[in-house]
Amino acid sequence: MPALKRLAILDDYQGVTLRLGPWDRLPESLEIHVFRDTLTDPAALLARLAPFDAILAMRERTPFPRSLIEQLPNLSLLITTGARNRSIDLEACAERGVTVCGTPSFAHPTVDLTWGLILSLMRRIPEQEAALREGRWQVALGHTLEGKTLGCLGLGNLGSRVAKVGAAFGMRVIAWSQNLTPEKAAAAGAEAVSKERLLAESDVVTLHLILSERSRGIIGAGDLAQMKSTAVIVNTSRGPLIDQAALIAALKAGRIAGAGIDVYDQEPLPKDHPILSAPNTVLTPHLGYVTEENYRAYFQGAVEAVEGYLAGQPVRELRAG
Numbered sequence: 001m002p003a004l005k006r007l008a009i010l011d012d013y014q015g016v017t018l019r020l021g022p023w024d025r026l027p028e029s030l031e032i033h034v035f036r037d038t039l040t041d042p043a044a045l046l047a048r049l050a051p052f053d054a055i056l057a058m059r060e061r062t063p064f065p066r067s068l069i070e071q072l073p074n075l076s077l078l079i080t081t082g083a084r085n086r087s088i089d090l091e092a093c094a095e096r097g098v099t100v101c102g103t104p105s106f107a108h109p110t111v112d113l114t115w116g117l118i119l120s121l122m123r124r125i126p127e128q129e130a131a132l133r134e135g136r137w138q139v140a141l142g143h144t145l146e147g148k149t150l151g152c153l154g155l156g157n158l159g160s161r162v163a164k165v166g167a168a169f170g171m172r173v174i175a176w177s178q179n180l181t182p183e184k185a186a187a188a189g190a191e192a193v194s195k196e197r198l199l200a201e202s203d204v205v206t207l208h209l210i211l212s213e214r215s216r217g218i219i220g221a222g223d224l225a226q227m228k229s230t231a232v233i234v235n236t237s238r239g240p241l242i243d244q245a246a247l248i249a250a251l252k253a254g255r256i257a258g259a260g261i262d263v264y265d266q267e268p269l270p271k272d273h274p275i276l277s278a279p280n281t282v283l284t285p286h287l288g289y290v291t292e293e294n295y296r297a298y299f300q301g302a303v304e305a306v307e308g309y310l311a312g313q314p315v316r317e318l319r320a321g
Contacts, residue, residue, distance in 0.1 A: 002076055004310065007054040009034045011061035013268075020292065021299025026306055030054075038062060038268060046071055053077065054309075056302050059289065061267065063087035069096055079305045081105065081298035082289070083316070086211065090320035099309055100318040103301025110288035111161045114236045117260030118145075118204055120282045121232045143203075146170030151202030152190060153218070154237070155180055159208030160188035166204075174198050177209065199226040204234065211238035221246035227256050234260040236288045239267070244275060251278040262288055 007026075009017050012034050023032060033052075038061050039045040046068065049055060054077040057064065064078065069092040078098055080088060082105040093100050120126055123142035131139040150166035152159045152175040163173045173190040176198045185192035199205065205227065209215045219233070219242040227233070233256060235242055244265050250256050258280035267286055269276070275283065301316065308315035 002053070004030055004054045004077060004306065006031045006033065006052045006074075007056065007306065008049060008052040009056045009058075011038050011058040012036050014290075016292075016295060017056075017299060020295045022303050023299075025303055027310070030306070042068070050074065054306065055079070057081070057085065057088070058298075060085055060087040064093075065089050066092035069093055069098065077101070077306065077309045079103065079302050080318070081302065084318065088318075090318055094320055099314050101305035101308070101314055102316045102318050103299075103305065104297040104316075105289070106291075106294050106297060107157050108161065109291045109294055110158055110236050111165065113262060113284065113288050114158075114162050114206055114208075114234060115165055117234045117236065117262065117282050117284070118206065118232075121234070121258045121260050121280075122148075122204070126282055145204075148172070148203040149174060149201050151175070151198040151205045152208060153177065153195075153198065153205065154208035154210075155185060155188055155190060156208060156210075158237075159206075160190075162206055162208060163188045163190045171204075174201065178214070195223075196226060199223055200228070203228065203231050205231060206234040207237045207241050209237055209241055211240055216240050217243050219243065219247075221249070224250040224256060229255060230257050232256065232258040232260065236262040239264040248274050248278045251280055258282070260284075262286055 007030055009032065013036060015036055017034055039048060049072055051074065053074040055075065056079045058081050064087060066089045069089060075098050078088065078093060078100045081103050083102045088100060090100060122145060124140045127140055146169060148171050150171045150173045152163050152173065154177050155163060155175040163175060166173045167189040174193045175185050175190040176193055176195045180192050182192045209218065217240065221243060224246055247259060251259060260282045262284045263286055304315055
């Protein structure tokens, strides 16, 4: 493996990467440059990254399509936080001889956040907290979770954890995904139902699907119209799973009671994005994986990836297919 001279750490929004990782284990000759912003202009991004032979990407904040990879003449090692990254073209990396490595990652922080959004919506916590600070007392009525129906779109690692918490709250739990079996649903304490039934019967709809061409836009205007007017929807997976324009229209028309959203079609979210003015929303800036514990695992793994590469023994290597 060739020696590494420059490492770029991308999209460090909070400025914590160097504090939370054992970077002092790496050779002093390796220059480390930290960038705290996300560049969306292709030319500007290319100019920034061209000098680097190693790059650490924070999740999917900066995509690495073939068009970018083929223009990075020095790139030898690309590290992504987490065990996979669908915004990296692994085939293009392989063709260019670029080693791609992942890091350890925890799934449960997203479960925490999902329930934070659900509870905030159902008990109207942000609204009540804001009113209290303004000197107003008990301005609205919330809803209890016990006896309500939780609908999980997706019942994999995250969805099944969310389902079990719902059951602990005394909720009836139903689930749907394209390949879900009754047996798998039962193992998570849920009942497998059709997508139509899930939307029609749920008081809380929560999405836990991987974004793909098959799942993109899986909740559109017609799906939102099937929901109860008293129901809320929560998305901590990926923004494009829901037709954002349709969601905003449904919220403004009062066709659903609210939405808790952590992920968006465009990130970081522009200051003038219409979702910010949509009523009955609890919005967070893609915080699902953003915890100190997760970051420490990410950056420990990133240092291990550099060390493994320099030793000619890449760790947690990601390959196409």
